[in-house]
Amino acid sequence: MHRSVAIVSNPTIPGAPELVEQILRRLKLGSSSVYASLADLEGRGREGLNVDLLITVGGDGTILHAAHVTASQGIPILGINMGRLGFMTELNIKDALENLERYLTEELWVEERAMLQARIAPAGAGQGEAGYNPWATPPLCHALNEAVVGSSAVARLATIRVFVDDAFLAEYRADSVIVSTATGSTGYALSAGGPILHPLSQDILLNPVAVHLGLSSPLVLPPATRIRLGVFSRVPASLSVDGFIDLRVGEGDEVLIEASPYKARFLRSDPPSHYYATLMRRLGLEDGEFKPRALS
Numbered sequence: 001m002h003r004s005v006a007i008v009s010n011p012t013i014p015g016a017p018e019l020v021e022q023i024l025r026r027l028k029l030g031s032s033s034v035y036a037s038l039a040d041l042e043g044r045g046r047e048g049l050n051v052d053l054l055i056t057v058g059g060d061g062t063i064l065h066a067a068h069v070t071a072s073q074g075i076p077i078l079g080i081n082m083g084r085l086g087f088m089t090e091l092n093i094k095d096a097l098e099n100l101e102r103y104l105t106e107e108l109w110v111e112e113r114a115m116l117q118a119r120i121a122p123a124g125a126g127q128g129e130a131g132y133n134p135w136a137t138p139p140l141c142h143a144l145n146e147a148v149v150g151s152s153a154v155a156r157l158a159t160i161r162v163f164v165d166d167a168f169l170a171e172y173r174a175d176s177v178i179v180s181t182a183t184g185s186t187g188y189a190l191s192a193g194g195p196i197l198h199p200l201s202q203d204i205l206l207n208p209v210a211v212h213l214g215l216s217s218p219l220v221l222p223p224a225t226r227i228r229l230g231v232f233s234r235v236p237a238s239l240s241v242d243g244f245i246d247l248r249v250g251e252g253d254e255v256l257i258e259a260s261p262y263k264a265r266f267l268r269s270d271p272p273s274h275y276y277a278t279l280m281r282r283l284g285l286e287d288g289e290f291k292p293r294a295l296s
Contacts, residue, residue, distance in 0.1 A: 002104055002105055003051075003052035003053045003103075003104045003105075004050075004051045004052045004053070005027070005029070005033060005051055005052065005053045005054070005055055005104060006033050006034070006035060006049055006051045006053075006054050006055070007020055007023060007024070007029075007033055007034045007035065007054075007055045007056075007057065008034075008035040008037075008038065008040075008041045008054065008055075008056055008057070008062065008066055009034075009035075009037075009056070009057035009058055009062070010037075010038065010057070010058035010059070010061070010062045010082075011036070011037055013057075013058055013059070013082045013083065015082060015093075016057050016058060016082055019057055019080070019082065019093060019096070020034060020057055022097060023055070023057070023096070023097075023100065026097065026100065026101070027100065027101070027104070038062065038065040038066070041065070041066060041069055042065065042068070042069055045069035045070075045073075046069075048073060049069070049070065049073060049075055051075060052075070052076075053075065053076055053077075053078055053103070053104070053267060054066055054069075054070050054075050054076070054077050054078070055077075055078045055079075055080065055100075056077055056078070056079045056080065056089075057080045057082060058079075058080075058081075058082055058083060059081060059082060059083015059084060059085070059086055059089070060079075060083060060085065060086060060087055060088050060089070060187075061083065061243070061244075062079070062083075063077060063079050063088045063089065063144075064144055064145060064242045064243065064244070065244065067115075067144045067264040068141075068142060068144075068242070070264070070265070071115060071142060071144070071260075071262035071263060071264050071265070072142075072262050074265065075265065076110050076265040076266060076267040077264070077265065077266050077267070078090055078091070078103055078266070078267045079091070079266070080092070080093065080096045081093075085282050086282065087183075087186050087187075087278075087279075087282055088183065088266065090103075090266065090267065090268060090269070102269070103267055103269070106269075108267055108268060108269050109267075109268055110265050110266065110267055110268070111199070111200070111265070111266045111267075111268050111272070112200075112263040112264070112265055113144065113181065113182065113183050113199055113200070113263060113264045113265075113266070114181050114182060114183075114201070114202045114223065114259060114260075114263065115142050115143060115144050115181060115259075115260035115262050115263060115264055116142065116143040116146075116147055116179065116181055116204070116257055116258070116259060116260050117139040117141070117142050117143070117257070117258060117259070117260040117261075117262075118139065118140055118141055118142075118143065118147045118179075118239060118241060118255060118256065118257045119134075119135075119137045119138065119139045119140050119255070119256050120137070120140060120239065120247065120249060120253055120254070120255055120256075121134035121137055121253065121254040121255075121256055122250065122253050123250060123251065123252025123253050123254075124252065134228075134254060134256055135226065135256060135258075137256070139260075140239075140247065141241045141245050141247075142241075142260045142262055143181065143184070143241045143242050143260070144181065144183055144184070144242060144264045145180065145181065145183055145184035145187050145188070145242045145243070146178050146179060146180040146181065146184035146187065146188060146189060146241075146242065147178075147179050147239060147240070147241050147255070147257050148176050148177070148178050148179075148188065148209075148239070148240040148241075149176060149177050149179075149229045149231065149237065149238075149239050149240075149249060149255045150174070150175050150176020150177060150209065150237060150238070150240075151175060151176065151233075151235045151236070151237055152235075152236045152237055152238040152246075152248075153235050153236050156235045157173045157174060157175065157210075157212055157233075157235070158172075158173075158174065158175070158176065158231060158233050158235050158237050159171065159172070159173055159231070159232045159233035159235075160172045160174065160176075160177050160229050160230065160231060160232070160233075161229070161230040161232055162177060162206070162227065162228070162229055162230075163227070163228040163230070164206075164221065164225060164226075164227055165225060165226055166226075166228075169215075169219075170214055170215045171214065171232075172208050172211055172214060172215075173211065173212040173213055173214070174208045174209055174210055174211045174212060175209045175210040176208075176209045176210075177206070177207070177208050177209070177229055178192060178194070178205070178206070178207040178208075178209060179204060179205070179206055179207075179227055179229070179257045180194065180204070180205040180206075180207060181197075181204070181205070182197035182198060182199050182200070182201040182202070182203060182205075183199055183264070184205070185197040185205050186279070188243075189205055189207045189218070192207055192208075192209045192210075192218075193207070193218065194207040194218040195218060195220065196279070197220070198275070199275060200272065202223035202259070203220050203221060203222065203223060204220075204221045204222070204223065204225055204227070204257075204259070205218060205219070205220055205221070206218060206219045206220075206221055206227065207219075223259050224259065225258070225259075226256065226257075226258045227256070227257045227258070228254050228255070228256050228257075229254065229255040229256075229257070230252070230253075230254045231249050231250070231251060231252070231253055231254075231255075232251065232252065233251065234251055236248075237249040237250075237251075237253075239255050
């Protein structure tokens, strides 16, 4: 087996273009295999990548952009970390140059991670009419990390009413409300006090940020949950998806979030249990190795 590949990098990261050139030489690939930037990938990728594997050279941000293209096409990602944490990446620079060929030829396993899809139901768009179904609105975007609804004004709280499977949960006065996947649980949601979910979990995390009054604890919800976030304040609000898609949300609009039919796929060589060592190392808590202590 020999996988056909394409490569996308973040050219703003020092050393990324040089690493791409080294990979091209090592794998004997032509320059046509390279997407020069994330914008290039997103533009040309809409017509189909027609490869078995996409190699990303950058960090988690590069993977997030790439996943928005590859998920609908079922193409696995192999991430090479040149960023800071690299929770989703598989290889560092040294490992990439030494071991990359085996990812193209050996039978490895593919990790599938849940995604979300979000849509906006504008205020007054059929609400209250018989048979009105806001979930019939086409999804605006898909998220690998999270969808965040909140104030787009500095130091201003938003009023957000949250419904879970059409049952009223809470009205938050808060900076924002995060709806996250398991992958996103180690991102913005973690900094807001949320729990870490195993990356293979299909559960959905609901996590308010800087709540002024009311329930402030995060909730872990089943995969089939449908969440409605209604914005009821005059403060300018927005829907932010994976940190790079920002959409305006008006007063009375609802953001509807549920599981996406797409999965982000990652090519892996280490067993799933290796995740725990990777997690501790990338959080800077341990070096990833078990060191038994002598019994006293």
